[in-house]
Amino acid sequence: MSERASYWKANIRLVTGCLIVWFIVSFGFGIILAEPLNNISLGGYKLGFWFAQQGSIYTFVFLIFFYAWRMNKLDRKFNVHED
Amino acid sequence: MDLQTMTYLVVGLSFAIYIGIAFWARAKTTGDFYVAGKGVHPVSNGMATAADWMSAASFISMAGLIAFNGYGASVFLMGWTGGYVLLAMLLAPYLRKFGKYTVPEFIGDRYYSRTARIVAVICLILASITYVIGQMKGIGVAFSRFLETSYEMGLYIGMGVVFIYAVMGGMKGITYTQIAQYVILIFAYTVPAVFISLSLTGVALPQLGLGADMSGTSMSMLDKLDLVVGELGFKEYSTQVMGSKLNMFVYTMSLMIGTAGLPHVIMRFFTVPKVKDARATAGWALVFIAILYTTAPAVGAMARLNLMETIQVGEVGTVEGNLAYDDRPQWFKNWETTGLLQFEDKNGDGRIQYYNDKDETFAAKAESYGWKGNEMVKVDRDIMVLANPEIAKLPNWVIALVVAGGLAAALSTAAGLLLAIASSISHDLLKGVFMPSISEKAELLAGRIAMAAAIAMAGYFGLHPPDFAAGTVAIAFGLAAASIFPALMMGIFNKRANRAGAIWGMIAGISVTMLYVFQHKGIMFVPGTDFLGDMGANWFFGISPNAFGAVGAVVNFAVAIIVSKLTSPPPEHIQHLVEDIRVPAGAGAATGH
Numbered sequence: 107m108s109e110r111a112s113y114w115k116a117n118i119r120l121v122t123g124c125l126i127v128w129f130i131v132s133f134g135f136g137i138i139l140a141e142p143l144n145n146i147s148l149g150g151y152k153l154g155f156w157f158a159q160q161g162s163i164y165t166f167v168f169l170i171f172f173y174a175w176r177m178n179k180l181d182r183k184f185n186v187h188e189d
Numbered sequence: 190m191d192l193q194t195m196t197y198l199v200v201g202l203s204f205a206i207y208i209g210i211a212f213w214a215r216a217k218t219t220g221d222f223y224v225a226g227k228g229v230h231p232v233s234n235g236m237a238t239a240a241d242w243m244s245a246a247s248f249i250s251m252a253g254l255i256a257f258n259g260y261g262a263s264v265f266l267m268g269w270t271g272g273y274v275l276l277a278m279l280l281a282p283y284l285r286k287f288g289k290y291t292v293p294e295f296i297g298d299r300y301y302s303r304t305a306r307i308v309a310v311i312c313l314i315l316a317s318i319t320y321v322i323g324q325m326k327g328i329g330v331a332f333s334r335f336l337e338t339s340y341e342m343g344l345y346i347g348m349g350v351v352f353i354y355a356v357m358g359g360m361k362g363i364t365y366t367q368i369a370q371y372v373i374l375i376f377a378y379t380v381p382a383v384f385i386s387l388s389l390t391g392v393a394l395p396q397l398g399l400g401a402d403m404s405g406t407s408m409s410m411l412d413k414l415d416l417v418v419g420e421l422g423f424k425e426y427s428t429q430v431m432g433s434k435l436n437m438f439v440y441t442m443s444l445m446i447g448t449a450g451l452p453h454v455i456m457r458f459f460t461v462p463k464v465k466d467a468r469a470t471a472g473w474a475l476v477f478i479a480i481l482y483t484t485a486p487a488v489g490a491m492a493r494l495n496l497m498e499t500i501q502v503g504e505v506g507t508v509e510g511n512l513a514y515d516d517r518p519q520w521f522k523n524w525e526t527t528g529l530l531q532f533e534d535k536n537g538d539g540r541i542q543y544y545n546d547k548d549e550t551f552a553a554k555a556e557s558y559g560w561k562g563n564e565m566v567k568v569d570r571d572i573m574v575l576a577n578p579e580i581a582k583l584p585n586w587v588i589a590l591v592v593a594g595g596l597a598a599a600l601s602t603a604a605g606l607l608l609a610i611a612s613s614i615s616h617d618l619l620k621g622v623f624m625p626s627i628s629e630k631a632e633l634l635a636g637r638i639a640m641a642a643a644i645a646m647a648g649y650f651g652l653h654p655p656d657f658a659a660g661t662v663a664i665a666f667g668l669a670a671a672s673i674f675p676a677l678m679m680g681i682f683n684k685r686a687n688r689a690g691a692i693w694g695m696i697a698g699i700s701v702t703m704l705y706v707f708q709h710k711g712i713m714f715v716p717g718t719d720f721l722g723d724m725g726a727n728w729f730f731g732i733s734p735n736a737f738g739a740v741g742a743v744v745n746f747a748v749a750i751i752v753s754k755l756t757s758p759p760p761e762h763i764q765h766l767v768e769d770i771r772v773p774a775g776a777g778a779a780t781g782h
Contacts, residue, residue: 110768110771110772113771113772114771117771121278121279124274124278125274125275125278128271128274132267132271132441133438133441133442136263136267136441137263137434137437137438137441138434138438140260141428144427144428148400149397149400149401149409150399150400150401150402150409150410150411150412151399151400151409151411152411152427152428155260155263155411155427155428156400158260158263158266158267159255159260159263159266159483159486160396160483160486162266162267162270162271163266163267163270163479163482163483164479164483166270166271166273166274166475166479167472167475167476167479169274170273170274170277170278170468170471170472170475171472173277173278173468174277174465174468174469174471174472177282177468178465178468181465181773181774185774186772186773186774187465187773187774188463188464188465188773188774188775188776
């Protein structure tokens with residue numbers, strides 16, 4: 107497999123992983139599983155409610171920086187970075 | 190100093206800052222400072238993107254919707270932040286590598302078709318105009334309160350200000366002005382939140398205050414709110430859903446993919462210096478957006494609690510439990526002037542009964558108290574953020590600051606969108622397709638005329654907006670989600686996607702969405718033109734029209750994939766183009782603003 111094809115494959119793998127987390131914290135914990143999670147409390151928050159209005163947003167921020175960091179490493183590894 | 194003078198002063202001062210910075214930055218621009226977007230750090234760029242992004246919907250409208258929809262309004266919080274994840278990972282770096290100026294330009298080149306470009310322009314214009322209608326609603330609310338006049342008058346004045354602001358144009362393109370706007374906007378949003386959080390819970394950080402105990406009690410703020418609204422027959426704040434769980438799922442998805450399909454945000458990523466910076470900029474933009482978005486739930490919940498306790502001063506059911514209309518506070522009178530808050534003394538007792546008369550059990554109970562229906566006949570959701578500091582009795586300068594912040598948010602986004610509309614028409618349609626030889630001056634003039642027409646149209650529809658500001662904006666996101674996002678994403682990730690697939694996909698996606706929206710809300714939102722009225726509201730699996738964009742996107746993807754399969758693959762050079770945008774190496778210099 108060519109360098110570029112393996113770079114693209116690694117990229118897809120990384121993005122897929124990130125998007126699974128993205129889906130779980132928002133659609134999963136924040137919506138689909140909100141009721142059962144609401145039985146657990148986090149401070150004065152019900153956990154499902156917290157994920158929907160706070161937790162998912164924090165996770166999104168983390169995900170983008172994690173992705174950017176890993177992508178920059180991939181760029182160098184496969185020697186496709188700029189400059 | 191009285192509130193009115195203070196408001197003029199603070200709003201005037203904030204505008205002086207924007208204009209001053211625009212002037213200062215422009216002077217430097219000529220000195221080769223700003224060539225090709227060099228020197229704008231991802232942090233600054235992220236902050237400017239955040240200012241561009243957070244509009245009247247985020248600043249003025251969203252917390253009001255949270256206040257009245259509780260958990261159900263989470264769709265806005267997750268939808269308008271989660272979209273950045275998609276933008277950062279699926280679009281931004283590749284569009285930057287492609288290195289052109291507008292979204293339709295990418296679609297036209299990738300799908301080797303002028304028709305595709307024209308379809309993309311039409312989709313963008315539809316989405317952007319709907320978006321501006323939402324802004325106009327917010328601007329009308331802010332100006333009507335600020336100038337103490339009716340909503341309609343506020344809207345007309347707002348239209349004039351937006352026009353001047355957008356035509357001055359240059360001001361908008363300058364990153365530093367937007368940074369100033371962000372600072373004022375976020376300061377204006379968080380200061381009252383901190384004050385109110387401190388007074389209710391003793392915790393300064395609103396994000397923690399919302400989950401803390403009420404001052405001097407062992408009951409958490411959210412439990413207290415559930416109790417207070419429950420006592421008056423309203424749904425439990427922390428669990429009430431918007432429509433249904435399925436509707437919330439689809440609504441959130443629609444806002445997320447719409448975020449990644451709107452032109453004025455994507456355009457920012459065309460101008461960052463490097464592909465690497467496109468990724469970082471998305472991250473920083475979300476950091477700055479998250480500061481407001483994680484504060485908003487606290488603003489909404491605390492505003493609701495304060496509102497309920499202002500009106501229901503004592504035990505439910507006792508005569509003294511309800512505020513006497515003559516004792517209503519000043520903010521109540523101010524908002525009555527705008528027509529956005531209305532009271533009707535249905536049982537003639539001179540007191541205000543505010544409760545949920547749609548809840549049958551509670552309505553029966555209310556009758557035994559001698560209540561004859563909910564007397565707060567109109568509480569426009571969009572006034573909550575602006576009224577919030579007044580309800581909480583914060584100092585005048587804080588109230589003035591919030592007005593300035595709301596105007597900054599609404600104006601910066603409206604101007605950004607109008608520029609996107611203008612460039613679609615003058616750059617993509619006129620110069621790109623119909624009149625390639627048009628002079629630069631004529632192109633500029635065409636852009637300005639398009640802008641004026643868009644403002645007039647948006648203002649006209651703003652008189653009867655299809656929904657609250659955030660709801661109207663949600664429809665705009667649905668339109669973008671159903672048309673642009675799938676075409677962009679497949680353009681990058683699916684080499685087999687071809688011209689016919691993209692064109693039919695976009696047409697199918699946006700048509701399905703528009704049909705559903707217009708069927709509910711009237712053609713171009715004109716009241717009385719809704720059709721098929723007997724089909725019942727939200728007949729498609731209970732999905733509301735505001736949320737329908739995600740369904741449109743699915744239709745778009747499906748049609749595009751099937752049509753692409755049945756027709757011949759894209760030519761060789763297009764396949765090379767796709768391979769080329771997938772790697773950062775060899776990216777050209779950024780396109781200038």
